[in-house]
Amino acid sequence: MREIVIISGKGGTGKTSITGAFAALAARRGEPTARPPVICDLDVDAPDLHILLAPRPEREEDFISGNEARIDSALCLGCGACAAACRFGAIHEKDGAFAVDPLRCEGCKVCVAVCPAEAVAFPARHCGHRAVSATRFGPMVHAQLFPGQENSGRLVSLLKTEARALARERGLELILCDGAPGIGCPVISSLSGVDLAVAVTEPTPSGRHDLERVAALCAHFRVPLAVLVNKADLNPEAAEGLAALCRDQGHALLGELPYDPAFVQAMARGKVVTELPPSPTSEVLTQAWEHVLRLAGRPARRAPLQPLNAQGE
Template identity: 60%
Template structure:
């Protein structure tokens, strides 16, 4: 089985719209939304959840004010400034707590509890394009990397059991924790960019990350007609680094219109937009299998 992840560095470059179209074009793929923080692929694929599971990961410190002697040691050892002295006594701000257990361990009055943290939920669902594994992290939670790793692992198990040949993942923006977790085991990264200074800058950073992981990169230039100078510079950068550009996709209002209808581009439009994405998909498969 091969694993593909669609990333971009910069948010809003078009990852999910392209992932949706690829989900339709893929013949035997398990689908995975690895943007567990702000997932959107389900808005196009309308998954029916077959299984919902709580995601619990890490712990959080909670001070029991009845047991607390107010010595303040916890606040002084916390490297994350998570413990404040309020009118009621010392309290942990859950949003700042890293779950490191240092205060729990060092508290002389043994007054700090350390329950497991419920960080979100993950799902196995059916969609009109096949099985989908996805999740929703609760707002402000940590451990997105661990949840990404868990989703990939579940998707691999299902793929093995049901005989899928491909795992198609929509990734998160940025280059941090969830993106790094999504790179593990990935054969090919499809990097979506746009011909703007931000698009180019962020492509360069995320492509470098892929190089560190020795993951093959192909590039899609979205809204390619917005600025031909920028597009040419991206083209040059890709050429110099051996990243094939598999699609030049012009700005097209069909993308938003399809989204509003809850459809993927290739369902909504049978014109040039769909043809370009079909060609890109074939192009990408050729590169994947040429490995």
């Protein structure tokens, strides 16, 4: 079983559109007997792969993670011990009654421990939902956190476990993941156990900076990295700089995509760009996908483990 994750150091690089295009290429890959991939959307804070793939839920579950304090006003003595002990300022008083602000509560449970009347309940927190769905390119595992909720790294880990179990159950050999942007907890979780990370970048100063950050993250966790440059023709000089960076650091350069309105046209029709008539863009993506499969099937060249500083560099 091979596992590939598409990532980017920043949002808006076209990562999700390219993941959808790769999913289409993986599902049809030449032979009628080709097996589809398990598709996994790991951007649980702001998922959007469903816009392209129109998943049909087969199984849905609540995501329960952590706890949240709640004060029973009928039992509360109004002593204020909980408010005095809370380091996060999550407990406030109004008209002699104490209540918990759920946006400030960190679930530390100190208010439960200090309440003399045992008036503070500590129920599990409902943070979002996750699902296994069917798409035209294969089964899809995805989730959505509620606004402001945490534990995205844990939810990503659950989705990856679900995707692997689904692949084993259905005899599928490929897991294709759409990762979150940036280098935070959900991205770190998404890199666990993968055979290859594909970074989508742009020929801009911020694109180069964020590629360097995500490359350092992959090197730290010893994950092989390949790079795909989007909108390369908008700044050929910067695109060449990205290619030089890949050569210097030993990252495979999968190709350079032109700026192409077909991505937007495909999205407006609920399709991916490789479902449209053949074009230079779809040709680059097809060649890039074949390169991805070769790289993912190759034993990883492990880089020395390097520490990250506070900026992730």
